[in-house]
Amino acid sequence: IVDYLQSLQDNYTDLTQKNLKLETRVKDLTAEKKQLQRDFDSLNKKGPVCFFMSTELKSWSDSRQYCRDRGADLVIINTEEKQVSLCECLLMNEISERVWIGLSDTENEGIMKWVDNSTLKQGFWLKGEPNNTNNEDCIELNYNRGKPGWSPLNSWNDVACSEKKKGICEK
16 A cells, blocks of 8 residues: 555656646747737738739739739839849749839939839939930839849839830739
C-alpha cells in the first residue's frame, strides 16, 4: 500500500508539473494571438491594397475606365517603396511590357497630377523624361530592364494618351 500511495503521489506531482507547463504555454499562445490580432487589425485599418492589370490594350482614359468599372483606379505611386515593390511584382510575374499608371498632365502641361487629383511630389523618370515630345501627357511605367539607365527608380516615361497598353489598377 505504501508503494502504491507513493506511486500515486509521484503521478500527481508529475501531472501537476505538466499542468503548470500547459497553463504557461496557453498563456503564451494567448498573448501571441492577441498581438497577432492587434497587428492584423492595424493592417486592415489601413485597408488592403490590391493591384491588378487590365487584360486588353487601351488608351490611358479607357484603361482608367476599365479600372473604375471594377471599383479601382489606375495606380498611384507616391513612395519609393511602392515603386520598387510594383517593379518587383512585375518582374516576379514576368511582365515586361509598358503599362499605364495613374499620372498625367492633361489638365495643365507640366503639372503632373494623379487620378485622385493630388500633384506629383516624387517621380521615377527615365533619363530625359518627361519630354513632352509630340504632346505626351500620360505616364507609363516603362518596364524595359534592358534599356541603358533603366532601374526601378528610373522607369517612367510620358507618352501620347491615345497609345494602347495595359493599365495597372489599384483597389
